[in-house]
Amino acid sequence: MHSESVPTEAERHYQVLRRTLMDFLTELSERTGVSIDEGLTRLGVSSEIREAFLPGGELTGDRDMFEVISEPVVSAMKHFDKPKRSMEKVTIGSLIGDEAVTAECRPMSDGSSLVTMSYGMFTLINNMAPVAVEGMDWVAEASNPLAMLWRVSKAMRGMDPFNAQLSGAYLRFRLTMQRVFGSANWVRYGSTLDKRPTAMTVAICAFHFTIAHEIAHHILGHAPGAHAISPNASRASQQMETEADTLALQAIRRVHFSPQDALGDIPLMGAIVGIHAIQAVEDSCFIRRGFTHPPTAWRIANLYSNSRAGAEAGARSVLSKFNEAMELATEFSPGCIRGDLNILSRSSRIKTILPASGIAYVKSLDDIMCATPDRLESYLVKATEIWPILDLESGVREALNGNTKGALQAWGVRDRAVLEICDPERNLTFRRVFSEVLTSLGGRTDRSTDRKQKDSIEFIATGAASLATWALRRQ
Numbered sequence: 001m002h003s004e005s006v007p008t009e010a011e012r013h014y015q016v017l018r019r020t021l022m023d024f025l026t027e028l029s030e031r032t033g034v035s036i037d038e039g040l041t042r043l044g045v046s047s048e049i050r051e052a053f054l055p056g057g058e059l060t061g062d063r064d065m066f067e068v069i070s071e072p073v074v075s076a077m078k079h080f081d082k083p084k085r086s087m088e089k090v091t092i093g094s095l096i097g098d099e100a101v102t103a104e105c106r107p108m109s110d111g112s113s114l115v116t117m118s119y120g121m122f123t124l125i126n127n128m129a130p131v132a133v134e135g136m137d138w139v140a141e142a143s144n145p146l147a148m149l150w151r152v153s154k155a156m157r158g159m160d161p162f163n164a165q166l167s168g169a170y171l172r173f174r175l176t177m178q179r180v181f182g183s184a185n186w187v188r189y190g191s192t193l194d195k196r197p198t199a200m201t202v203a204i205c206a207f208h209f210t211i212a213h214e215i216a217h218h219i220l221g222h223a224p225g226a227h228a229i230s231p232n233a234s235r236a237s238q239q240m241e242t243e244a245d246t247l248a249l250q251a252i253r254r255v256h257f258s259p260q261d262a263l264g265d266i267p268l269m270g271a272i273v274g275i276h277a278i279q280a281v282e283d284s285c286f287i288r289r290g291f292t293h294p295p296t297a298w299r300i301a302n303l304y305s306n307s308r309a310g311a312e313a314g315a316r317s318v319l320s321k322f323n324e325a326m327e328l329a330t331e332f333s334p335g336c337i338r339g340d341l342n343i344l345s346r347s348s349r350i351k352t353i354l355p356a357s358g359i360a361y362v363k364s365l366d367d368i369m370c371a372t373p374d375r376l377e378s379y380l381v382k383a384t385e386i387w388p389i390l391d392l393e394s395g396v397r398e399a400l401n402g403n404t405k406g407a408l409q410a411w412g413v414r415d416r417a418v419l420e421i422c423d424p425e426r427n428l429t430f431r432r433v434f435s436e437v438l439t440s441l442g443g444r445t446d447r448s449t450d451r452k453q454k455d456s457i458e459f460i461a462t463g464a465a466s467l468a469t470w471a472l473r474r475q
Helices: 009-032 036-042 047-053 065-079 119-134 136-141 145-156 164-181 193-219 235-255 266-285 296-305 309-330 341-346 356-369 373-386 393-400 404-410 415-422 430-443 451-474
Strands: 090-092 103-107 113-117 187-189 286-288 350-352
Touching: 009 090, 009 113, 065 090, 065 193, 065 235, 090 193, 103 193, 113 193, 119 164, 119 187, 119 193, 119 266, 119 309, 164 187, 164 266, 164 309, 164 341, 164 356, 164 430, 193 235, 193 266, 235 266, 235 296, 266 286, 266 296, 266 309, 286 430, 286 451, 341 350, 341 356, 356 451, 373 393, 373 451, 393 404, 393 451, 404 415, 404 451, 415 430, 415 451, 430 451
Parallel strands: 090 113
Antiparallel strands: 103 113, 187 350
C-alpha cells in the first residue's frame, strides 16, 4: 500500500469499492436473512479469511480480505520491482457482483494502478480447483500397475472418482447462474478428504497467479489500457498478456515452492486453473468481447515453456479430463453439447442447499439459452398466448429477421440500452441483455405476483434475451 500521507488516485478509488463491499454484504444479509458470516460462506470464502475479515464477528473496515490474502504475492512481486519501486503505487482492491470483470489492472492518471478481482472470479476459482485436482489420481497411479488396474475396473463400473460429465455439469450450473444472474455459489464439489488440502492450495495459487498477472502489467510498464479488454485488440496486446503470465508464474513460485516434477508443480497447476477460470467467464458470460487474451492453449503453452518437462507432462495428464469437463461447462450456442444438470441432484459428490426444484429451474434456464431459434420462437409465441400483455410476437419476428434493435424496441427496452447493446465497439454480457428485457417485461406485469410467476417472467426474459443475442451474432 502506498505509504505517503496523500492517497494515490488508486487508493481513493479503492475506498469507494471497499464501501461497496460492505454495502453488498449488508444488503445480502438483509435480503436473505442470513448473517454476514454465512453470506461469505456462500460466496466460497474460507473460515480463515472470514476470521481475518470479521474479527469478533463484526465487519471491519480496517482490512479487506483480498488485501489480506494477496499479501504474499504482493511481497513476491516487489522482488521483481526493486529497480523501479513502482509497486509503491499499486493498490489491491476487489469488486462485487460484476461478471463483466474477472481481474484487471486499472491505470490511473497519477501513475498509480488499482488491481481488482470480482467475487465471481474468486468463487469460480474455488469451484474449479477441486475439479482440477481430481485428475491427479491418474498420474499417481500410472506407475503402479495394480492401482491402475483397480482404477480402470472402477471406471468400467461407473465408479471413477473423476467423472467429466459430473464435473462439467457442476461447473455449468455455476456458470449458468453467473451468466444470467451475475453471481452464484449454491453448489459445492465434494472432494475426497485426501484431495481437499491440495485443492485449497491450487485455488490459492490460482488466485495469487491472477493477481500477480495484473500487477505484472504495472511493473512491466505496459501502456495504460493496452492490455485492457476491448473489441479492438492487437497482437501486441496479446504479447503483453503472455509476458505478464511469465512474470506471474515466477512470482507464485517464490510464494508456493513446489518440486517441479510430474506430481508436484502446484504453482503451475494453479496458474492453469486461473487461466481457465478467466476463459470460462469470457466464453460463458460474454456475447461480445475483445481478444486481448491470447487463446488459452497458447497461454498454457507459454507456461509449459517456463517449466520443466516433467511438470508439463504431469500437468497435461492431470488436466486431460479437466479440459473435457470445461468444454461441457462453457458452451452456450444453440443445440450445443453440454453438461446435464439433472445429474447434480443424483450425485453424493455435489453439496447444495438448493432443493431439487431449484436445480431443475436452473436447468430450464440452461435449456432455453441453448435452444435453437425455431424453438425459441415457438416458446415465446406460446408465452404471449398465456400472457397477452407481454406482446412478444413482433419482437420475435424482428429478431428472426436479424434486427436486434427492432426486437429490443418492440419488447420495450430503454432506447439508451438498445444503442449500447447494439454497439459493436462495446463489450456485452448476456446478463446485460437479460436484465434490460426482464426490467421491461416485468414492468408490464403485476409486481406483486408470487414466486412462481416471477420465475416464469425470468424464464421468458431469458428466452427473449437468447433470441436477441442469436440475432446479434448474425450481424
